[in-house]
Amino acid sequence: MIEFLTEPWSHVFMQRAFLVVLMSGVVCGVIGTHVALRGMAFIGDAVAHAVFPGIAIAFVLKTSLVLGGIVAGLITALAVAVFSQNRRLKEDTVIGVFFAGAFGLGIVIMSTAPGYGGSLESFLFGSVLGIGNADVVTVAIGGAVLLLSTAALHKEFVTVGLDRETARSVGLPIFWLDLAMYAMVTVSIVISIQAVGNILVLALLITPAACARLLTDRIGVMMVIAPVIGAVSGLTGLYLSYAFNLAAGGLIVLTATAVFIACWVFAPRHGLLSRRTSRAHATKAVAVSVQP
Template sequence: MIEFFTEPWEHVFMQRAFLVVLMSGVVCGVIGTHVALRGMAFIGDAVAHSVFPGIAIAFVLKTSLVLGGIVAGLVTALSVAVFAQNRRLKEDTVIGVFFAAAFGLGIVVMSTAPGYGGSLESFLFGSVLGISSNDVVTVGVAGAVLLLTTGALHKEFVTVGLDRETARSAGLPIFWLDLALYAMVTVAIVISIQAVGNILVLALLITPAACARLLTDRIGVMMILAPLIGAVSGLTGLYLSYALNLAAGGLIVLTATAVFIACWVFAPRHGLLSRRGPAAARVQSSQFGQP
């Protein structure tokens, strides 16, 4: 039993994978909390697609994939924030336009590179076992900056998330706060794509936050539970991947989904069983003539 936990750490590539998955789980859990509170799951999906052309261009030019993805994501996020100011267009409509265009551009760019099929598969489904030492450093630095920025803007993000009109009347810069959150989602997704891939990265951003939402009504506690669930799900999925020789990204997401289902059923106040409990107790009491 002990070997199950210690053996993977004997391999350098697994050590790197564990570190990146751990950091990605924590960062996505924190950022994902604000995304979930504001009902912005779709923007996470849009950003995940919008980083594709930047990564594709960086791959063709043989430069940093992380930097290329961040630049492309930020450009798309800025475009969405600007075009969504037109009240004739809803935000989700603008998001749909830009993420589809970005993904199409990425496919066109990637098709110009020889042997792009394998690289495309790695991008879509993740390649956590092929992470380099430089990648670990990049994820660590970017993750630390994100966590510090989230802490600095936490109150403002919560205020906007709870009531935009109140935040606007209080003089908060709604546009710039939206743009800041979009940018932070972009960076969180880019540093996590290597772990679970473009298709599954939304789950790492949203699922732990959704679990925490079911477990607590307090935002502060949610900000602790979400990254904890994300980190544990990532590490567990990676262990299972090593033991079963199956895709790491898929198992990480399935582990997080299993935690979500458990929370949905067993959460103390908001779970399925707890919601049925009082009703079942009242029915039983009425059957026995108890007040």
């Protein structure tokens, strides 16, 4: 058992992978809590497509994929925030238009680069074992900025998430807060794409937050539980990948999904078993009360 836990750390590439997965799990858990509370799961999937052209351009120019993705995602998020001000169009419609278009642009750009097929596969399914030192530093800096920004804007995000009209009536800048949320989701997804890939990154953003939502009614506690679940799922999936020589990104997501299923069944107050027990007790109490 000790050897299973320590052996992967003897490899430098695994050390980098563990660091990135740990940081990605924590950051996505924190940001994902706000995404889940605001019912913005679609935005996570859409942003994962929006960052593609920036990553493609960075790949062609042989520069940082993380920075390229962040720039593309922020530009697209700004476009969505601006065009969504037209009340004839719903926000999800504008998101669908711009993010699908961005993904299409990314495919066209990527197709011009040598090694197109292999690079596209790495983007779609992740390449956490091939992460370099520069990427680890970029993820660390991006993650730290995100966590500090979330702490600074926490009250405002919660207010907007619970009641947008009340937030608007008290003078909160809804447009700028929405733009900040889009930007933060963008950065969190970009720094996680190398770990689990474009297709699976939504799970790292949403699943830990969904688990936390089942386990507690307090937002502050959710902000602690979600990143813990994200980090533990990432580390566990990476260990399993090393032990059984299977895809790291898929195992990370499957681990998080297994935790969600366990929470859905066994959560103390909102789990399936707890609800059934509560209904059974309520039925028994009613039956006793109506007896002559």
